[in-house]
Amino acid sequence: MSNDLKSILCVLVLCGSFLFSPLHAVLAEDAERIMRESDRRQRAQSETYDGRLEVVDPGGKVFKKSWQLWREGNGSQSKALVRFNSPPEVDGVGLLVLARPNAPDEQWMYTPAIRRDRRIAPQDRSTRFMGTDFTYEDMEARDIDEYTYDLMGEETQAGQPCWKIRAKPKAPEQSQYSLSYLWVRKDNYLVICVELYVKGNKRKTLELAEVTQIQGVWTAQLLRMKDLERGGSTTLRRQNIKFNVPIAKDFFSLRTLRTL
Amino acid sequence: MACYAGDEPWKFQGALEFRSILYPKLPSSLDTHFQGTAWLNFSVQRRWEGFGKIFVSSLAEIDTHHDVARTRLIDWNERDLRHPVFRPREAYWENRFGRLDLRVGRQEIRWGRADGINPTDNLEPYDFLNPFLEERLPVTAVKGDLYLGQSHLELAWMPFYVPSRMSLLGQRWFPRLPSQAQVSGLVVPLRFREGARRYPAYTVGNSQFGVRWNHALPGIEFSFSYYDGINDLPFYTAQLISAAPSLQLQQGPAAVGWRAFDARSQIVPTVDVRLDREYHRLRVVGSDFSGTLGSWGMRGEAAYNIRSDDRDDSYLSYVFGFDRQKGRWFTIVEFAGQWTAKRGSVPQPSSFDRGLGRALLLRTQYEMRTDETLELVGLLRLPAGDSGWRLTYSRKLADGWQLELRGSAFAGNNNAFLGQFRDSGNLAAKLVYRW
Numbered sequence: 001m002s003n004d005l006k007s008i009l010c011v012l013v014l015c016g017s018f019l020f021s022p023l024h025a026v027l028a029e030d031a032e033r034i035m036r037e038s039d040r041r042q043r044a045q046s047e048t049y050d051g052r053l054e055v056v057d058p059g060g061k062v063f064k065k066s067w068q069l070w071r072e073g074n075g076s077q078s079k080a081l082v083r084f085n086s087p088p089e090v091d092g093v094g095l096l097v098l099a100r101p102n103a104p105d106e107q108w109m110y111t112p113a114i115r116r117d118r119r120i121a122p123q124d125r126s127t128r129f130m131g132t133d134f135t136y137e138d139m140e141a142r143d144i145d146e147y148t149y150d151l152m153g154e155e156t157q158a159g160q161p162c163w164k165i166r167a168k169p170k171a172p173e174q175s176q177y178s179l180s181y182l183w184v185r186k187d188n189y190l191v192i193c194v195e196l197y198v199k200g201n202k203r204k205t206l207e208l209a210e211v212t213q214i215q216g217v218w219t220a221q222l223l224r225m226k227d228l229e230r231g232g233s234t235t236l237r238r239q240n241i242k243f244n245v246p247i248a249k250d251f252f253s254l255r256t257l258r259t260l
Numbered sequence: 261m262a263c264y265a266g267d268e269p270w271k272f273q274g275a276l277e278f279r280s281i282l283y284p285k286l287p288s289s290l291d292t293h294f295q296g297t298a299w300l301n302f303s304v305q306r307r308w309e310g311f312g313k314i315f316v317s318s319l320a321e322i323d324t325h326h327d328v329a330r331t332r333l334i335d336w337n338e339r340d341l342r343h344p345v346f347r348p349r350e351a352y353w354e355n356r357f358g359r360l361d362l363r364v365g366r367q368e369i370r371w372g373r374a375d376g377i378n379p380t381d382n383l384e385p386y387d388f389l390n391p392f393l394e395e396r397l398p399v400t401a402v403k404g405d406l407y408l409g410q411s412h413l414e415l416a417w418m419p420f421y422v423p424s425r426m427s428l429l430g431q432r433w434f435p436r437l438p439s440q441a442q443v444s445g446l447v448v449p450l451r452f453r454e455g456a457r458r459y460p461a462y463t464v465g466n467s468q469f470g471v472r473w474n475h476a477l478p479g480i481e482f483s484f485s486y487y488d489g490i491n492d493l494p495f496y497t498a499q500l501i502s503a504a505p506s507l508q509l510q511q512g513p514a515a516v517g518w519r520a521f522d523a524r525s526q527i528v529p530t531v532d533v534r535l536d537r538e539y540h541r542l543r544v545v546g547s548d549f550s551g552t553l554g555s556w557g558m559r560g561e562a563a564y565n566i567r568s569d570d571r572d573d574s575y576l577s578y579v580f581g582f583d584r585q586k587g588r589w590f591t592i593v594e595f596a597g598q599w600t601a602k603r604g605s606v607p608q609p610s611s612f613d614r615g616l617g618r619a620l621l622l623r624t625q626y627e628m629r630t631d632e633t634l635e636l637v638g639l640l641r642l643p644a645g646d647s648g649w650r651l652t653y654s655r656k657l658a659d660g661w662q663l664e665l666r667g668s669a670f671a672g673n674n675n676a677f678l679g680q681f682r683d684s685g686n687l688a689a690k691l692v693y694r695w
Contacts, residue, residue, distance in 0.1 A: 057630050063656065088273060088660055088694035100478065104552070115370045119481065119550045120585075121557035127585055131630040232630070254476070255407050259354075259361060 031149035031165045035182075038189040039144045044217055044243035046072045051238055055132050058231035065090065065130065072247050075143040076101040079252035083260050090130075096257045105140070110257045117257055126176040133204065133225040133234035137176055146170055157183040157193050158209065177203070185211075188218040203229055215243045271305040275694045283432070285683040290430045297323040301349075312355025319347045327389050327428070338397050338422050339459060343389065350398050361405040368398045369416055371472060371485060372561050373550040376621055376637075377596045379563035379577035380485050380546030383416055383470050385424040385492035388612060391433055392650070392668065397422055412474040419467040421460045423539060424492040424612075429454050435611070436680040441531070448531055455499060455534035460490055480551035487544040493611055494537035495572065501532045541568040557583040559594075565613075567604065573614065574602040581621070588628075594621040615677035618642045631656035639678065646672020646679035664690040 053065040065087065071080045080097045084090040092112035099105050104122040111118070125137035152164040162183040169175040176198060183193040194206040204227050208220035219241060226233040250256070277299040286293065303317035321328050321343055328343045335344035352365030372378030387395035400420050406413040427433035429452060441448050460466040468489025475482060546563035562578040581594030597618045608614065619642060625635040632655045640647040652666045666688040672679025 055630050061630075063630050064659070087656075088275075089656075089662060091273065103478070106479070106552075115368050118373075119552065119557065121552040121555055121583065127587060128627075131627070250407075253407075254412070255361070255405070259356070 031151040031163075032144075034151070034163055034165060034184055034189065035144055035147075035149050035167075038184050038191060041189050042217060042219065043074055044215075046070070046245050046247050047241070047243050048245050048247075049238040049241040051236055053132060053237075054235045056233050056235075063131065065132075070247060070251065072252060073099070075099070081252055081256060081260075084130075094257045094260060096252065096254065098252065099140075108254060108257060117254055125174075133227040133230070133232055134236075135176065138206075138225065146174075152181070154186075155183065157185075158207075160192065161186045162192065188213075190218045190220065192220065203227070214241050217243050269307050271307075273303045273305075273695065275299070275301040275692055277301070277690060277692045279688065279690045281686050281688040283684060283686045285685070287432045287683040288430055290428075291432045292325050295323065295325045295327075297321065297327075303350075312353060314353050316351045317349040319349050320345060321347065337420070338385075338425060339457070341425070341428060341454070343387075343425075359407045361407075363401075363403045363405075366398050366400045367403065368396060369401060369403060369470075370396075371414075371470070371483075371546075371548075373481075373483070373548040374559045374561040374579045374581060375583065375592050375594060376623065377561075377579045377594065377616070377619075379561050379579065380472075380483075380487075380544065380548055382487045382489065382492070382542070382544050382563075383418065383468075385422050386612070387425045388427050388433070389425055391427060391612060392648070397425065410476045412476075414472040414474070415469070416471075417467060417469045418489065419464065420462060421466055421468065421490050421539070422492070423459065423494065426494065429535065432681070432684045435615070436674065450533055451530050452533050452535055453501070455536035457494070457537045458539065460539055466490065480549060482549035483547065485544075485546040485548075487542075487546070489542060490539050491542040491572075491613075492539075493613055495540055495569070495606075496608060497536045497538065497606075499534040499536055501534045540572055542566070543568075555584060555586075559583070564601070567602075570604060571606040572604040573600050574604075575600045575614070577613075579621075588626055590625045590627075592621070592623040595619075596621065616641065617644075617677070641672070641676065641678055644672065644676045644679070646670070646676035648678045648681070660694050662692045662694070664688075664692075666690070 048068070048070050051067045051069055053067070055063040055065070057063070066085045068083050068085065069080065071078060073079055076099050078097075078099045082095040082097075084093045092110075094110040096108045096110075097105050098107075107120040107122070108117050109120055110116070126135050128134070129136055129139050147167040147169055150166045152166050155162055155164050162185050165182045165184060166179060167182060168179045169177070172178065177196045178199055179197045181195040181197075182191050184191050188211075190208070190211060192208045192211065195202055196204040196206070204225060206226075207224045208222070209224070210221040211218060212221060213219075219238075221238050221241065223236040223238070224233060225236075279297045279299075281295045283291065283293050283295075298321070300320045301317065303315065305313060305315045307313045322345065326342070328345060329340060330345070332340055332342070332344040334346050334348070336348060338347075348366065350366050350368060352363050352367045354361065354363035356362075369383040370378075370381055371383060372381040383401070384399055385397045387393075387397055389395075399418050399422050401416050401418045403414070403416040406415075427435075437452050438450055441450055468487070470485065470487040470489070472483050472485035543566040544563050545566070546561065548559075548561040550557065550559045552558065558581070560578070560580040562576065564576045565574060567574050576599045577596075578598075579594055579596040581592055583590070583592040596616060598614070598616075616639075620640045622638040622640075623635070625633055627633050633653075635652045635654070637650045637652075638647060639649075648668070648670045650666060650668045652664060654662065654664045657663050667686070668688070669685040670678050670681040672682065674680055674682065
């Protein structure tokens with residue numbers, strides 16, 4: 001075989017390798033790129049907001065709670081402090097969460113009625129948070145690196161063109177959800193809908209609505225979680241959202257939890 | 261600057277509570293089958309930028325069974341046997357000065373990281389009119405909290421002594437006293453009366469203080485504490501007030517009680533015994549911790565009580581437990597114990613600080629629905645086997661309204677610490693409105 005022919009064959013083999021690469025590897029790469037861009041666009045060094053919560057139980061009864069939240073950092077470097085304002089029986093109850101890289105979060109709850117703060121063991125992540133349809137896992141900031149992603153195509157969701165992405169936890173034993181589907185808006189990379197599956201069954205849906213841009217960050221002011229198995233739903237309305245607010249260095253501490 | 265929750269200058273809160281308790285049995289003629297109580301709790305808070313906060317709360321109470329003294333409107337010192345109609349609860353000013361938080365005035369101070377049983381929690385006395393309602397009595401204090409990195413130093417000075425309010429003599433919650441004594445083989449009825457209450461004088465020498473150093477590490481926090489003060493529980497002494505002059509009253513072994521006899525060993529009519537109260541100085545060295553082990557929480561506390569009076573015991577009291585949240589269940593299991601280092605000459609085993617001895621505590625709560633829970637609490641003394649149990653159903657009815665239904669039962673020997681209350685099992689209902 002002449003050298004020219006060998007060279008042509010090498011080029012063809014290389015081109016063929018490229019052309020016939022598994023399609024999902026390309027799509028996975030796209031999906032991860034989309035998720036990273038989505039995460040990047042929503043990252044803020046800090047965040048505060050007033051939250052109003054409505055929990056509708058399967059019987060249709062409505063329970064309301066409101067809180068203030070302060071957050072600093074992202075993912076496994078984040079710190080958060082929640083202080084409940086209403087109803088009166090939870091007024092003053094506080095929750096402090098300090099994330100730790102490669103370790104469970106540290107959490108404390110302060111109960112003003114007994115003047116004590118109490119370290120809380122990491123819960124079963126499927127435990128509902130304060131009686132809502134959000135579990136402790138739902139409340140945690142999702143770390144992009146903890147999932148693998150696949151692009152499932154494009155769909156319209158809430159009137160917006162979106163990418164549909166499937167996410168699977170890399171460590172399945174650490175998540176209550178076996179997989180989730182996310183709809184990411186193509187214009188601003190905001191996740192506006194999530195379907196959460198447990199053992200292959202769709203268990204919950206999360207809708208993010210009233211999308212607005214605040215201080216350059218696209219954010220949803222309304223989150224609605226529906227628990228399809230329980231039959232209830234929780235709506236969280238976020239008001240007075242502020243990003244990148246300077247927060248005192250020692251703010252996320254037991255001192256603040258007790259005296260706020 | 262981050263927004264703080266205390267931005268609103270004024271804050272008003274209140275609670276109206278109605279409680280009824282039904283006792284099927286009457287251990288004594290002074291007890292009643294039914295008890296109804298109404299409370300009105302009101303608090304006001306005012307914040308100022310740079311000046312801190314003033315907080316005032318008070319409680320008004322009325323009842324059917326005269327735990328509330330109709331003739332006493334206010335009792336600032338909390339030294340009456342019964343509740344006054346109107347009780348100031350807390351009234352303090354607090355402010356932050358750099359690393360120091362300062363709080364001055366009447367306040368609640370709680371120490372200890374264990375659940376339910378806290379041997380190091382000695383700064384704030386209890387209200388034992390009904391010992392199982394877990395009510396506390398605020399103290400006047402100057403308290404400082406100094407924050408230094410991961411350490412937190414607490415200092416508290418309490419110039420005015422507040423005793424625990426004991427259950428009423430002769431009624432169901434007072435520790436069981438012998439109803440009779442043996443006189444040379446003959447039975448003599450005993451009748452106990454409330455006697456002198458020798459409270460410590462209002463002097464600087466009778467003030468109390470406590471210091472506690474806390475430190476937090478990843479996954480665990482702990483503290484060491486020291487308390488130098490006066491025992492909030494009384495030391496009872498018995499004085500004979502019978503008419504027979506030659507009659508003598510002698511303290512027997514605690515398990516037997518008092519014995520009454522005269523020199524001629526003659527039958528004596530009912531012997532009146534006066535119970536006087538003294539309050540002895542007390543020092544407590546303590547420690548506690550809380551941490552996590554996987555999905556389990558761990559908590560422990562220990563306190564060594566050093567008594568100044570030879571009649572008291574010096575002893576170590578400790579508790580250790582685990583807790584776990586799994587789905588809708590939250591469970592705590594604790595083991596409590598005591599070790600007597602020095603036995604006093606007149607032990608008082610039925611007192612609320614010594615009576616429990618070695619025990620197992622179980623608390624488990626199930627979330628039935630949003631704002632609706634069922635809780636079981638059990639206390640089992642070892643090895644005596646007497647126990648106390650409480651089942652509580654709690655439900656939010658509407659905004660601000662909460663209903664609680666509760667059943668309590670005690671089992672065991674009449675002479676055991678919990679068994680002595682076995683005729684005081686009850687059903688209770690509580691309705692609360694908060695705003």
